Amino acid sequence: MDRKTFIKTTAMAAALTGVGGKLSAQGEDPKVVKNNPKSKSGLPIVISTWNHGIAANEAAWKVLSEGGNALDAAERGVWIVEADPNNTSVGLGGFPDRDGIVTLDASIMVDGGQAGSVAFVQGIEHPISLARAVMEKTPHVMMVGEGAELFAESIGMKRLKNKLTPTTEKAWQEWLKEKNYKPIINIENHDTIGLLVIDQDGAMAGACTTSGLAWKMHGRVGDSPIIGAGLFVDGDVGAATCTGLGETVLRTLASHVAVEEMRRGATPQSACEEAITRIVKKHPNFKDFQVGILAVNKNGEHGAYGLHKGFNYALYQDKKNELIDADSYVK
Numbered sequence: 001m002d003r004k005t006f007i008k009t010t011a012m013a014a015a016l017t018g019v020g021g022k023l024s025a026q027g028e029d030p031k032v033v034k035n036n037p038k039s040k041s042g043l044p045i046v047i048s049t050w051n052h053g054i055a056a057n058e059a060a061w062k063v064l065s066e067g068g069n070a071l072d073a074a075e076r077g078v079w080i081v082e083a084d085p086n087n088t089s090v091g092l093g094g095f096p097d098r099d100g101i102v103t104l105d106a107s108i109m110v111d112g113g114q115a116g117s118v119a120f121v122q123g124i125e126h127p128i129s130l131a132r133a134v135m136e137k138t139p140h141v142m143m144v145g146e147g148a149e150l151f152a153e154s155i156g157m158k159r160l161k162n163k164l165t166p167t168t169e170k171a172w173q174e175w176l177k178e179k180n181y182k183p184i185i186n187i188e189n190h191d192t193i194g195l196l197v198i199d200q201d202g203a204m205a206g207a208c209t210t211s212g213l214a215w216k217m218h219g220r221v222g223d224s225p226i227i228g229a230g231l232f233v234d235g236d237v238g239a240a241t242c243t244g245l246g247e248t249v250l251r252t253l254a255s256h257v258a259v260e261e262m263r264r265g266a267t268p269q270s271a272c273e274e275a276i277t278r279i280v281k282k283h284p285n286f287k288d289f290q291v292g293i294l295a296v297n298k299n300g301e302h303g304a305y306g307l308h309k310g311f312n313y314a315l316y317q318d319k320k321n322e323l324i325d326a327d328s329y330v331k
């Protein structure tokens, strides 16, 4: 199918099925497919982490079907999750740090190697767009904290005051009682959205955005804004993105590992398995935390793997947007 036909047919399908119209918030009970089915190939493909990925994929697919490029699709896809006040792990609705402050990390990357990221930013509704602006409007790759916020203001983005939602305020007050800092596997005090897109022409982009670990130390930055850790894209090979305990992904640069494995000929699935295996090797306490990784190669084949059971992802391919349970290292 050429690009024009794809745009026409998907726009028609979207009009008929409502795809790209009403977007479900944080996963509207989509049909869950068990375990990793044999990876199909085919472009375009949109894939993203966790069940909030269903809504993000829909938004990204809509951009593609209207003729937008992979970069626009990746940015707009994760927007929907950043804007959801009920999402407690991405955007300003996210759980705060120990001091009750929401700080956000995000990165964006395209197939030519251009990348932008922001870390430890406050009061910015769409950190992914700020990351994109760093990539497109500055000579830099990464900006952090107040400098990044001032830059946001200079390009017309609003800087909002730190304000918890009723849900996150209540959860923080609860947490203050015991101050127990421990990531809990799949009982989400973490849940980044990482989204990878390859459009009909093979153009590739990825986006990764998060409020990071709940109750983190003020100033802590995770893997999501670090190129090669939370996200890596190389148009010659493919792309990968991670979610989970960021410190372990930072120590191993897991997304970069997966892309390099694919460069050496690995399938996306075995590339993901190798990245998780490295994390296991370097972390004797691997039973205590979760990491999930997604990878796609340039043919549109995908892989997904969790350290533990419970990692799922949304795959939009062949006009179907499905939530899939990933296979895992610990069975």
Ligand code: ASP
Residues within 6 Å of the ligand: 189, 190, 191, 192, 210, 211, 212, 213, 221, 222, 223, 224, 242, 243, 244, 245, 246, 247
């Ligand atoms: N990786 C993110 C972080 O460590 C959190 C997550 O994906 O769950 O900040």
